[in-house]
Amino acid sequence: MKILVLISNVPDTTTKVKFKDNKFDTTGVQWIINPWDELALTRALELKKESNGKIEKVAVAMVAEKSAEPTIRKALAMGADEAYRIDTTAKDSYSTAAELAEALKDKDFDLIMAGLESSDYNGLSVGAMLAELLGINSVSAVSGLEFDGEKFIVKRDIEGGYEKLTVQTPFVAVVQKGIAIVPLIPNMRGIMMAKRKPIHVIPAKGVEPLIEMVEFELPKPKPPVKLVETAEELINLLHNEAKVI
Amino acid sequence: MILAYIQNFDGKLKKASFEIASYAAAIAKMANTEVLGIVLGQIPDDQLQKLSQYGVNKLVNVTSPNLEPFDPKVYTEAVAKIAENNQITGFVFINNNEGRAIAPRIAARFKAGIVSAVTQLPESVNPLTITKKVFTGKAFAKTIVKSDKFVITLFQNSYGLQEVPVDMTIEKIELDLPQPAITVIEKNVDISGKIPLTEAEIVVSGGRGMKGPEYWGPLEEFARLLGAATACSRPVADEGWRPASEHVGQTGKIIAPTVYFAFGISGAIQHIGGVSNSKYIVAVNIDKDAPIFEVADYGIVGDAHKILPELIEAVKKLKQSDS
Ligand SMILES: Cc1cc2nc3c(=O)[nH]c(=O)nc-3n(C[C@H](O)[C@H](O)[C@H](O)COP(=O)(O)OP(=O)(O)OC[C@H]3O[C@@H](n4cnc5c(N)ncnc54)[C@H](O)[C@@H]3O)c2cc1C
């Protein structure tokens, strides 16, 4: 079995977001593996380790320019075996998924893992979109993943609960909360080994995006909190002023 | 036409079903067109009939033995087949687990630009221009869709219900769909009758300031009195004080209730990421400088353990005077 984890390169989640000329201002920004993707990769690596060699490979793929390679190296340091970088700037979900589909169509991964969303533009789309473009199955809302030696057992969240299921491979799993609890932290050996692992650079097709973000705005400052002394005053305000209880 | 994907909750329609119909009706009005509602799977007629109150002009109910279990690829096929027989300019879905599983596939299928988790109506429909949150709520982006078709997913509870009674036609179609590739081996659904967190109008939440699981009684009673769901911060779930399903925030559930009560929650950015779409945030915290007060609308600086019983009394009193 072979697993591919899609990773996106995003600003550290504590970044103070600023814009310059209506573009995200990257000055001084630290770049990280998108948190969901880091958890997806963590789970993929755990499964490989427990699989007695039945999961032979965990690779990662990213659509990004060369400057994102340190983030890819971090994924290799965590333990991924190899990486693909599709050499273009990610523009929107569609063009990203289409570039990935083109680059992956002749690669035989059994499972492709994607995160729920990228923490920068919150597209919530690339995983399922890629499945459609490749014409393969997908499961979304995946909150757990096991491997029984032959097939993957997928846990997915549904209204008020969960289901465990199997899916015909190949398929895309879009993962969310529960897939892993804490991300794997690369150790010294991992970091050293990562230097020798391959990053295959694949030229992009130049797919045009379908959406464009033309203007950015920061949230307006909120009016200050109304502090009261007693529970009774609070309930009265919520009842008479906000009219919500 | 605007295609509204109306979720069928095991033979019933819920608020999310009517909300997406309402939203589609408003967009259709802007675009001078009509709403095509699509409901997949078996459902009684009296349920479908209700959609005429929310602006659905034409309703298609698709049945097929292959709609069980939920396989996003099969569902996409069903929606695409109906869309191909109608002139669809836009698709709208609720941004919940089911909507997110299908909407991107539809977008790819029709080469339609997708804008996800929006909380408002478009500013214009030609070209589709709409503002959405980016950087997990730290900014807003005005987004233009450049393709001739668009897909929008609407953040649940952000638009609400708008009654627009119309004459609605219902068409039932049995479709020939591919076999699902998914086999369910275990299903576990909470039948306690508790309100699901993502649907609740009022949410009462506790953080590490609650001190321990043994102190949750009053918080639960307060929630019960208000008909609210309960939630918690991440460390509380990590410690096992509360079930993991209650954890809200960037790495937990993202919710948009009318009122969010935060007891003993500091208001870390990752926590706020999950609750900032709430209409009102009410905080009780012992520390007047806790960051939660920067985002709260109302608050009390004080000990949650002392204030919760007083809140319970105040609500009881209010209920008595109202009845
Ligand atoms: C990548 C990442 C993702 C994360 N995702 C999430 C997430 O999804 N959700 C989440 O919640 N957190 C998340 N966190 C953790 C987050 O940073 C905070 O650590 C967490 O939200 C703090 O929880 P808390 O407010 O319950 O606890 P604390 O920060 O310990 O705050 C307790 C508060 O209770 C108050 N208090 C103490 N005693 C009382 C009393 N008697 N009465 C009233 N108030 C009292 C204190 O003044 C304090 O403000 C994430 C962190 C990281 C790094």
Ligand SMILES: Nc1ncnc2c1ncn2[C@@H]1O[C@H](COP(=O)(O)O)[C@@H](O)[C@H]1O
């Ligand atoms: N540029 C990218 N390269 C590779 N994978 C990506 C990229 N952007 C997004 N993804 C994957 O798609 C998921 C959802 O991203 P998005 O649709 O952008 O919110 C992410 O968690 C990644 O797994």
